[in-house]
Amino acid sequence: MKRILSALLCSSLLLLSACGSGSKEAGGSKEEKETVKIGITQLVEHPSLDAAREGFIAALKDAGYEEGKNLKLDYQNAQGDMNNNMTIAQNLVTDDNDLILAIATASAQAAVQSTKEIPILFTAITDPVGAELVESFEKPGGNVTGTSDTHPDAIKNTMNTIKRFFPDAKKVGMIYNSGEPNSVVNVENAKKALKELGLEAVETTISASSEVKQAAESLVGRADVFYIPKDNTVVSALESVITVANEKDIPTFVGESDSVKRGTFASYGFEYHDLGYTTGKMAVEILEGKKPSEIPVGFPESLELVINKAAAEQEGITLTEEMLKDAKIVGE
Template identity: 30%
Template sequence: MLPFKKGFGSLDMSKVRTPSSSNDMRQAKIGRLPALAAELIELKVDVIVAAPAGSAVAAKKVTSAVPFVFMAEPDPVAIGLVTSLARPGGNVTGLADAHADLIPKRLELLKQAMAASSRVGVLWNPANPSTAPQLKTAQAAARALGLAISPVDVKGPGRSDLDQAFAAIERARLGGLLVIADPTLGNHRYRIAELAIKRRLPTSGTHRGWVEGGLLMSYGSDFIDMFRHGATLVDKIFKGVRPADLPVEQPTKFEFVINLKTAKALGVAIPASLLARADQVLE
């Protein structure tokens, strides 16, 4: 959230509050999100900022009066946050991360780094409502690319849950792994990278933070730019604009990042054509 706070510039940061139990968010305790949202309501805040993906649903469940701005929601219409992007309605607006639109691109790029196998695993957290629409998009996009999708769900937030998921991945003999990001998986991104490298499995994530954590590649929004811009929406609400009158905005800046250190550990030779398309190559 630091880029978001920086986005306020010279605005009065005394208006910004976080729940006393916000560590539950950092630890991805999704079941606690409604209680955290209720805590903010008790503080009588003027605006709620809901991030990361999945947290805005909790905010909507506890208030239809307090304005809130969501950040990085992949498909806010599909999960019922807003009526439409142009006319969100109610007390909600925000920034859509367009994960669903980007998934076909991620699969296409991942395919170029895979060996002969056409089987791709999709690691996802079914407890997060924002992830199911993305899984469906991946399944539809895979067919056009000649790929077969094998969903692998992570059944809880613990390390053992992740280990069980990778045991299933190993049994499935997959050729690559697409990670549908959420707070639970994000907290384990280094472990995910470690387990994937151990199994010689090329991986793709949603933004550069995953590549910095050890995944092979990512294609997605510039989160720093997105969160910084989110502050402008909050500022407009502070100044009296209704969320219903603020169209949901979508990212315009995307980046493709490759981790060559991971490629070397995997024994994968990244095609020169793919390297040429990368916005950044980590060595």
């Protein structure tokens, strides 16, 4: 009898143990994410690129990947140094990250040159096809995909707005780093749009952020309006342009809305945080089994005219009802 009771007791304990183990497996492993490592390489610090990075991390957190718990992030900034940029990419590959986020074109190119195996996502890229990061927007190919920050109508809308707001303007001054492929593409598109409007582009190039103020000063008297494209080198020293524009009452248009918030007059733009968030959602898909080649390149779905009221006053611009009627206003 004792032996029967003992056997029954053991059977019961085994059954309970099995049930308990099954519950943990069903509930725990599905809810808890496996720890992943993500390396982030960013060319230079400025608000737009920073916002894209923050949006990326926010999307991961919303999907259950949280730094300090099941997410290890290695964020490195090249501070605009191309040699440092390549070293960072190589180090992130050597460190066996599960995924690499590259912010800005040069960072993405360095990452792509460093690995054909680790999944790479890019964001804040003007022309990923021209930069030879992907084969096409629809079918990226390889181990790379991400989000472009160039809406097809952004530059054209901005040039049309210059013509509409300042009909007496004849020349548009542009400052950019000719070593940044994204900037060259933006400037070429701007020049094409300006030519169609009967406006002249006046260009000046720089190679370092320390040259930006002098470049802006060189355009005084030669340009009626400034246009600063999405150029990482120039935008990182944007306050230098703003100082000259304010002193000389020159309206300043830019390639993205974060620069409007910093003190320029206007742009057709979007929120880089949202762009980064979209990239973060792509990362979740990849971490959970999808291949980068299966995810089309994304870009901003909508644009809005953003005007900085305080900057308008500083640049000597009299705001009209027409200017304000369809605009998002900042700097009040």
